[in-house]
Amino acid sequence: MSDNPFFNSAILTELVTTRMPYGRYKGLKICDIPEPYLVWMSQKGFPKGKLGMLLGTMYEIKLNGLEYLLKPLKRNY
Template sequence: MNEKLLLDLVRTRMPYGKYKGRILCDLPEPYLVWYHQKGFPEGKLGMLLHTLYEIKLNGLEYLLKPLRQL
């Protein structure tokens, strides 16, 4: 995994929608599953949400915890 990508997941806020303003790594898994079924948005945000979906799906959230303190 790319460290910059993981840092973006703990620093970037959701720009719109129900969870506007929430840090991406704090988005609930059902919301990511909904996006997976509906289709992720284009661009960097979509790539970050898809990556976060894969992280949560595979139980890898522990990779993000140390980065939250940086």
């Protein structure tokens, strides 16, 4: 997708395939979690590790109106 060494396209794939393991949106794909929940979670603090990184990334994508980047991937998964 990009020659940028800081860009990892695998993360985008994980956003459309990884499901929330707990909480109100348990079982929902990370990309489908509503923005208000991500905002709330950002204020409380994202969990540590990979899940927190994915939630934080999804928060930034939604905050900046970049969901269109995930549409082609969502069609494949």
